Amino acid sequence: MEAVVFVFSLLDCCALIFLSVYFIITLSDLECDYINARSCCSKLNKWVIPELIGHTVVTVLMLVSLHWFIFLLNLPVATWNVYRFIMVPSGNMGVFDPTEIHNRGQLKSHMKEAMIKLGFHLLCFFMYLYSGSRCPG
């Protein structure tokens, strides 16, 4: 059972890592002018909810399987994801808004966020790997 949980978490974490990388690539494309703000934002907004769900599932799973430490580790990031999603102003087109992404250094902060998440997911990845390999059966 334990193993199943970690295998699932591992896969989910892989997906999240890929997603983070995708975010970083797309944002840096925008930074370098390869794509325009509109298409960049519509690309990214599509993946905001999958990311949210993916991460929430792992977090809940850890809670259910009573891995407290990992749960607490995941909790702030999951909360942040939810908070960010909820706090989008009604007039905006999603977490990434093409009309604002170039303003007030938003692009940079999105980039930073994606980087941090990537690091976090990598950390989690190895943690799940380690935990999974230690659990019996």
Place this chain on the structure above:
Amino acid sequence: MSAPAGSPHPAASTRIPPKLGGAAVSGAAAGPGPAPHQQNGPAQNQMQVPPGYGLHPQNYNVPSGHYSQGPGKTTSLPLDSQSGGYYSGVYTIPTQNVVTPNTANQQSGAQQIYGRGPPAPHIVGSTPGYFQGAASSSSHLHTSASQPYSSFVNHYNSPAMYSANSPAVSQGFPSTCGHYAVSTVSNAAYPSVSYPSLPAGDPYGQQMFTSQNASTIRSVRENSFSGQNTAVSHPSPLPPPPSQQYHQQLSLSGYSPLSWSASGLPSTQDNLIRNHSGSLATANNNPNAVAESSSCPVMQTVQPPESSPVVSTVVSGASSARAPPTANHLVETVASVTQPSELLQQKGMQYGDYVNNQASSAPTPLSSTSDDEEEEEDEEAGVDSSSTTSSASPMPNSYDALEGGSYPDMLSSSASSPAPDPAPESDPAPAPVPAVPQPSKTTKPFGYGYPTLQPGYQNAAAPLSSGVQPSSPVYSGFQPYAQQYPGMNQLSSSFGGLSLQSSAQPESLRPVNLTQERNILPMTPVWAPVPNLNLDLKKLNCSPDSFRCTLTNIPQSQVLLNKAKLPLGLLLHPFRDLTQLPVITSNTIVRCRSCRTYINPFVSFIDQRRWKCNLCYRVNDVPEEFMYNPLTRSYGEPHKRPEVQNSTVEFIASSDYMLRPPQPAVYLFVLDVSHNAVEAGYLTILCQSLSENLDKLPGDSRTRIGFVTFDSTIHFYNLQEGLSQPQMLIVSDIDDVFLPTPDSLLVNLYESKELIKDLLNALPNMFINTRETHSALGPALQAAFKLMSPTGGRVSVFQTQLPSLGAGLLQSREDPNQRSSTKVVQHLGPATDFYKKLALDCSGQQTAVDLFLLSSQYSDLASLACMSKYSAGCIYYYPSFHYTHNPSQAEKLQKDLKRYLTRKIGFEAVMRIRCTKGLSMHTFHGNFFVRSTDLLSLANINPDAGFAVQLSIEESLTDTSLVCFQTALLYTSSKGERRIRVHTLCLPVVSSLADVYAGVDVQAAICLLANMAVDRSISSSLSDARDALVNAVVDSLSAYGSTVLNVQHSALIAPTSLKLFPLYVLALLKQKAFRTGTSTRLDDRVYAMCQIKCQPLVHLMKMIHPNLYRIDRLTDEGAIHVNDRVVPQPPLQKLSAEKLTREGAFLMDCGSAFYIWVGKSCDNNFIEDVLGYPNFASIPQKMAHLPELDTLSSERARSFVTWLRDSRPLSPILHVVKDESPAKTEFFQHLIEDRTEAAFSYYEFLLHIQQQICK
């Protein structure tokens, strides 16, 4: 990336948008380029080199002979010897002078260029030594500004005179000479860069004495040659005959080889001209040169767009209309690509006798359009690098004689403002001079005290004295900025001229005790501070009306900027109506090859063939065509081209700058005809105004127009030519809107004019009995979008209520009880993203949506405004509009419409703002969509749109003394021409905090802060924004107090440049947009915010801080004359009730409205003579006009009001407000220095700030 352009289109999923990139981007697209060697091929402009060569092999061979020698270098040989002859023969001492600049050349670019600058120009580029020699001494003369150039000319033409003059020079500067002797040592330590102005001349002199350079002449010879060209800048008549002749010949052989072979070798200048025309003829006869291309270039571009709608309209019905046009456009683009060369050639020929097509393409293989990097050039840049650091070196070409003084100053003196130049400098002059009787050493601490000097002030002022008693410490300084001026100053003072610079500088730093200064507001309007540049650059600089920076002295690093706590940003008014604008037609638009900057007055010419970009410092080649000056018809003077003489120019762009043929002017009117709208009665006014101005709508023969009306259904009007009367088509399926007959809804204005007029006559009465109260704005906009997307254009939406049906419907969000709440103001942001998405779609299809909101109730402008905000439209709001009940609004609508319909318009525009390396832009304000980091996509641009940009300093600017900003606005004019309007602003860099404060442009800073505050209140909250505004004052004043004054004082001290800052911030806090506590309707507030975002600075300032004048005693004292009318100039009054007297009458200019307040016991003479009523009691409550009475005072008052009116695009409404009348609250709430129930008075506000600072 290429200029105002470049990146792919935002939403251009299916269509090919106009190609915005220059050749750089299009380079790839230019695939078809090189192939066809026929003139018809697109090749010539797109891939400049091969076709040019391919076309005219014989031409190419001939010139190549010449060019292989390298005209410049060849020239230098004979001239060198020649000049050697000159100076050796005429005066010996100057010979050394001649030498020094050369050495300097290696040392510091800016210095050397400047020092040599003004005088050097005498020669056209090729006599290095001779004139440089003059430089070090004569530059003094030059900057004294009293010495006309012509005198120089004489000197040079007759050496005898020159030598006679040189003693005079030295007499003028005995002290200076002394200084040389004294400070030779310090000179060694003199930093090699960033002393662009006069003192630079002196070090040369010093070097002369140290004679390090005798041996360097030879080695530097070539270098000096190149350097010297940068300085070349005199009107052509002066240069010594030999060089000119040589050049003439050179040019002759260089660029009209065809005629050379045809008509033989001409020997005189007359022949030269003939020769040109001859070559023109040859060109035309040349089979390759496309004789028939000279027919009509426009026609060729016209055709494709004509065809496009046809194709697109084949597909009728629902939304599928877009795919086919795509293909069609592709074809068009290709088709048009095959023609440009003809167009270009023709444009070239417009120059008259200059045949640029062959010549320009042949000899310079690397013209600015090519993208590949040239190693060679980079090397050259490397060689230069020691001197290049100071970059953007002043190009001292200030010969006013050129082209009848066609000068940027003229631009600024257009209707909106009289030339502001003398303002800042005039009175302060006396202050510093007595204050610094002796050159005190610039020691740091200075006791604070009002009359005594502040450290910063002292620093700046001390050098001033150096003219009188030079002392070496002055030059050992650490403050390059402050020291730029002493030289100039000392000169001008010793010549008895008025010192402009130095005095302005300390004056702006003079500390003002705010709490003790009762009359902080000056009597005259506040002008933009003039950047602290040398005279030549100042003259060339962009008019502050178009381009302003919040800090006219750019701090050297972000650290310094942070210390100053001031906002750094630009305020732009790029498409302003200009009375004079140099328009340049040219084959190659000269641009930097790496950063795509347009050539501008602040680039430096390294030699005649190369120029250095002032933004990225890359060294570029001067294309052959650029060597010819169409204005003076002379050759070899690239620095005299209009592009280099004007900081605001407009280029006619070639097809490189299009992705599709220029679109026609297309106007679509989307009109609300629900019951509410009919009740308000705007249709009558609109239709009347439109039919009056139908002929004045900007456009050409392709102009198209269409109408859509909507209530709960959408009505289209078929106006196809041939119908007997307009046909109304009703689409009631608002969930899935389709176009009933897509091809006949937007019709040619001229072909269907009768039908359009019929419709306009019928429209006001058509819906008179409607009972439909719903408004399906969203679906109507979708329909409009579909209608416009094949072409792009302008959609004008008239809306009178909250949209209540279909997509984009809105709910009322305003709680009337919260209007005067001091706590939270909600709903400043949009309720839905529908309008934003729609706007972005529109923007992608080059369609702008302008919104006229004429509602009496809450209509959620916050949401509706999005449709204009992101599609680069504009927003007009007429609260409680009714055509009979509210005649002043009706009149305002009428006047606004007149302006709106007839003003200039640019289509499918993009704007790119570039700045010197090290600076970066991070936030933009205005109505547009930011497509990529520095590219603003503007579907339409109108002359009333302003923009703001926030800047940050990414890299330290220590190695440069000047920074430049350039905006390039690429647009399609209503005549279907692709044009680029370029503004360039140049500002000095400073390293001390005091200088940063000295250069604050308080108005610009306030406008930028207002923009930032709007963002803040939408993204965060209104109270946050208000706090931020107060903090801006507190921070900057406390930073000034603790760093510059260096004394902790209990008094509230501000530098003069910032003395109005607290007042303006208080005004902002009391502005409708940001005020709390006073009842403000949400729509009013949001509209004020929209205004702040998109108004240009001049108008925004009046909105923030109105002007108050007393008008019952107008006199002709100080009056100005405008169009043979005498306009009195009453002094400004501060906005306080204490200034209002019952005996007077006052005019308040709020930008969009005028109020005339008449006191209760106002002089009956005034009431009778000006207002036309016998006494106070008989003045009506609502009076909106000044009667035309035949009295002197009436005439004065009217001419004053008219003059104020003329200065702005939208005619303000006049309200005559009687003291006692209920309307006076409206007037009194603008008196921002007074206390209201909810807000501080000015004095209280100051105390509040003081408290905050002390905390």
